[in-house]
Amino acid sequence: xxxxxxxxxxxxxxxxxxxxxxxxxxxxxxxxxxxxxxxxxxxxxxxxxxxxxxxxxxxxxxxxxxxxxxxxxxxxxxxxxxxxxxxxxxxxxxxxxxxxxxxxxxxxxxxxxxxxxxxxxxxxxxxxxxxxxxxxxxxxxxxxxxxxxxxxxxxxxxxxxxxxxxxxxxxxxxxxxxxxxxxxxxxxxxxxxxxxxxxxxxxxxxxxxxxxxxxxxxxxxxxxxxxxxxxxxxxxxxxxxxxxxxxxxxxxxxxxxxxxxxxxxxxxxxxxxxxxxxxxxxxxxxxxxxxxxxxxxxxxxxxxxxxxxxxxxxxxxxxxxxxxxxxxx
Amino acid sequence: xxxxxxxxxxxxxxxxxxxxxxxxxxxxxxxxxxxxxxxxxxxxxxxxxxxxxxxxxxxxxxxxxxxxxxxxxxxxxxxxxxxxxxxxxxxxxxxxxxxxxxxxxxxxxxxxxxxxxxxxxxxxxxxxxxxxxxxxxxxxxxxxxxxxxxxxxxxxxxxxxxxxxxxxxxxxxxxxxxxxxxxxxxxxxxxxxxxxxxxxxxxxxxxxxxxxxxxxxxxxxxxxxxxxxxxxxxxxxxxxxxxxxxxxxxxxxxxxxxxxxxxxxxxxxxxxxxxxxxxxxxxxxxxxxxxxxxxxxxxxxxxxxxxxxxxxxxxxxxxxxxxxxxxxxxxxxxxxx
Numbered sequence: 104x105x106x107x108x109x110x111x112x113x114x115x116x117x118x119x120x121x122x123x124x125x126x127x128x129x130x131x132x133x134x135x136x137x138x139x140x141x142x143x144x145x146x147x148x149x150x151x152x153x154x155x156x157x158x159x160x161x162x163x164x165x166x167x168x169x170x171x172x173x174x175x176x177x178x179x180x181x182x183x184x185x186x187x188x189x190x191x192x193x194x195x196x197x198x199x200x201x202x203x204x205x206x207x208x209x210x211x212x213x214x215x216x217x218x219x220x221x222x223x224x225x226x227x228x229x230x231x232x233x234x235x236x237x238x239x240x241x242x243x244x245x246x247x248x249x250x251x252x253x254x255x256x257x258x259x260x261x262x263x264x265x266x267x268x269x270x271x272x273x274x275x276x277x278x279x280x281x282x283x284x285x286x287x288x289x290x291x292x293x294x295x296x297x298x299x300x301x302x303x304x305x306x307x308x309x310x311x312x313x314x315x316x317x318x319x320x321x322x323x324x325x326x327x328x329x330x331x332x333x334x335x336x337x338x339x340x341x342x343x344x345x346x347x348x349x350x351x352x353x354x355x356x357x358x359x360x361x362x363x364x365x366x367x368x369x370x371x372x373x374x375x376x377x378x379x380x381x382x383x384x385x386x387x388x389x390x391x392x393x394x395x396x397x398x399x400x401x402x403x404x405x406x407x408x409x410x411x412x413x414x415x416x417x418x419x420x421x422x423x424x425x426x427x428x429x430x431x432x
Numbered sequence: 433x434x435x436x437x438x439x440x441x442x443x444x445x446x447x448x449x450x451x452x453x454x455x456x457x458x459x460x461x462x463x464x465x466x467x468x469x470x471x472x473x474x475x476x477x478x479x480x481x482x483x484x485x486x487x488x489x490x491x492x493x494x495x496x497x498x499x500x501x502x503x504x505x506x507x508x509x510x511x512x513x514x515x516x517x518x519x520x521x522x523x524x525x526x527x528x529x530x531x532x533x534x535x536x537x538x539x540x541x542x543x544x545x546x547x548x549x550x551x552x553x554x555x556x557x558x559x560x561x562x563x564x565x566x567x568x569x570x571x572x573x574x575x576x577x578x579x580x581x582x583x584x585x586x587x588x589x590x591x592x593x594x595x596x597x598x599x600x601x602x603x604x605x606x607x608x609x610x611x612x613x614x615x616x617x618x619x620x621x622x623x624x625x626x627x628x629x630x631x632x633x634x635x636x637x638x639x640x641x642x643x644x645x646x647x648x649x650x651x652x653x654x655x656x657x658x659x660x661x662x663x664x665x666x667x668x669x670x671x672x673x674x675x676x677x678x679x680x681x682x683x684x685x686x687x688x689x690x691x692x693x694x695x696x697x698x699x700x701x702x703x704x705x706x707x708x709x710x711x712x713x714x715x716x717x718x719x720x721x722x723x724x725x726x727x728x729x730x731x732x733x734x735x736x737x738x739x740x741x742x743x744x745x746x747x748x749x750x751x752x753x754x755x756x757x758x759x760x761x762x763x764x765x766x767x768x769x
Binding site for chain 1: 631
């Protein structure tokens, strides 16, 4: 990518102290994100995939400046987030928005939909106060809700409608980058398509950049230009949508794709290769974090951290054995 | 199928009285679960799929939201002696004996379904003492064997673990071990993999397939995920807003869905396995699920249906049209096509 990225994380790491340590100066730490570098171009949608506790939500919040990384830098249009102060900080906050997973828990139940969407306009002083309700009505229309919804309360709305409100709230302050943290996971299958189509339309018409986070690679692949895969806090694969889905190179990505049920009973497959049960909470970080579950593991895998090697095509993988693995099924 | 069905649902209806009115959560649902058969009950939120499971388990009418439930119809269950009993008219004592012994259930959330202050070994042993009459020592030993059966490594040590010390996948294995403890005739699994990561889900589905092959039990698998249905089910029942809209073999339903809702749901599943230009592309089903307090007249799906005909679909509720191969669907338009 020749153009300057809109937002970029450079070698970010986030450690959280674990509770219950008797000796605070020797506190145990949980590494949520480790040495991840990622850049999102203007107008690009990056899918971020991983299982629970893989660090994907933490990485999303680091990019938004909501969590300070323990190490590494986040740059917005080339400027270190930490160096942005005062009025520019406010502008930066406007530019970076988030849509949450749970449309039930993320809307204040005591506020009307209109007040929820308007809040950002008031805080950032967008438009004349008298014109803001008109803008709210316009925003609701933008996400497919009738202007009458402004007078209603969150509990009166379905999950899909609430998620539309969450999107309208994020759009209100005219952002350039939106993190969608499992934006469709809590929704019924028949509603997911509507919300994905809305996000796709907003991206087209407004040139938004997005980071779409999901544990379900199927849910976000349709919208994603590129897909990054996190495992135990490390980025183990990144590439274009078709590179990751068609020619996955990391054994974990392959296992993940092989585990997705195929909606066709005539193609019922052999069970996917047995991975041991779930990720360990604190894998040995001296080597490959996937090694304890990897069907191809070799002694070399536990000795050093496999670097993310990026091919000329832009397809990157962190696996020592990537050139020796059989082609993906 | 030559053997008589294990469970026959006949015109099962469940109404809840709420402060805001009566909710007809399940409306005249009829289908069979055969011996040694996996039936998938497919629907979205509010379709009534979990209410049906609770009705079979006898969990309605015992408290919570179920306190105000009114159930009608028949649930004919063929017990181990071959005699049919109606699960809806059982007294509390008989029901308690049946539950856990002849019918086991696995829930969605493996953390909340387990008792946090008992070890998992104790929780399995408890069931074996109550239903199989084992002594404390026998039950403890048997519990370890059951943990091994569901694929838990080092079962003797793991039996001494508390639920919070286990991963989500392991807890779900424990729940399956509990449900399977008395070798039930019917296992009801209510979205057992929804809370799990996809690689763990694949393992749990494989475990259920293996156990079913070994024990020849019947399974009622409740899900909203047609991918899982394709992997697991012999037969499929599709629910929408409390009513059955379609029933058939998994092969038939996937090859030629008859009801527009089934069609829409199948189209909404992203296909990562197809040609690259269609990666993840999904069709869009318009509209939202109806308000359970005010279901639409006629076909409950008609306001969202692109095939709906005014004067036909908004009038009478469509009856089931039966086809060869035990296929049925409820659609005015497709029945006349």
